[in-house]
Amino acid sequence: MGIFLFIVILELVRRKKFREELSIIWLVIGICLILSSFADRVIDPLALRLGISYPPALVFILIFFLLVFAMLYFSLVVSDLKSKNKELSQKMALLEYRVSKITQEETSAIKD
């Protein structure tokens, strides 16, 4: 599943459907998924040391944290886009007013 995700993301970036900056976080998640399937040698002792009796639970915890961070990151991106979007629409409204004023003056100058 990790490999599948990794390939899909690489393909999306290649087709320029996915911006490289944003895809990094998903590639990291993909790599973690791939590694987690081989990591029973690390995960099992680590889980036991942490007092987790069922080692795969540790994997779920790690994935959970990764996903929470990914979502936080995307919320930040959305928030940033929202304020940029607001700025853009406000500037556009003000510019449109100036442009229509100039065109009005021009047309009245032509008529005179």
Next chain:
Amino acid sequence: MNTYLVLIPAFNESADLKKVLNDVRGNIPQADILVVNDGSTDHTSEIARNAGVMVLDIPYNIGYGGAVQTGFRFATEFVYDYVITIDGDAQHDPVSAKNLIKAMEETGADVVIGSRFLHGDYRMGVARKAGVLLFSKIAQWYTGVQFTDPTSGFQILNRKVFSYLAEENNYPLDYPDANIIMAMHKMKFTVTEAPVTMREKPGGKSMHSGYRPFIYVMRMFLSILMVLLRKEE
């Protein structure tokens, strides 16, 4: 150019806008009028244009605060001295604008907020009353001045204030409340109140009705907390 700009943020107000514009013309003849059309899907923009006032069209709906801020930017660019904000839904009676102008001249304040509670009574639901009271108390604790109607969109601001609020991150996209009063106090602007009359909306369609009140209260607490936490620039 007149030194007063009446700023009317309007989102789908074609039903009332004509009346509002006539009332404003009749009562504040010395002012220029600007309608900020916040991505309306009805004829708001045409009605305003046909009435011969200045119109800014925001390409899509960005929210009440965003529309008001666009007007502040306009006023800053075209160097007006005062901005009077009036809602586009005929809730604010432009006759009261005189009170605001007078209060500003007499007290020398930077901002005068029109309050519907200072004189006469205005009926509203218990929950909303509690909300208004809560945030006005918080604002009072912080500023030392009593604000009876902190959500009021009927205000007069001088250039010092509106040019500050016109800057990118100084004004909320949705509804300004006690948080903005506190932020203005923090910037050492003097804020005061004057009585205005407001009409109850016939349809009961309030600015805050779409908002789930609970989320609104939480959000406002957060904004107020942020005002307190942010360092002065």
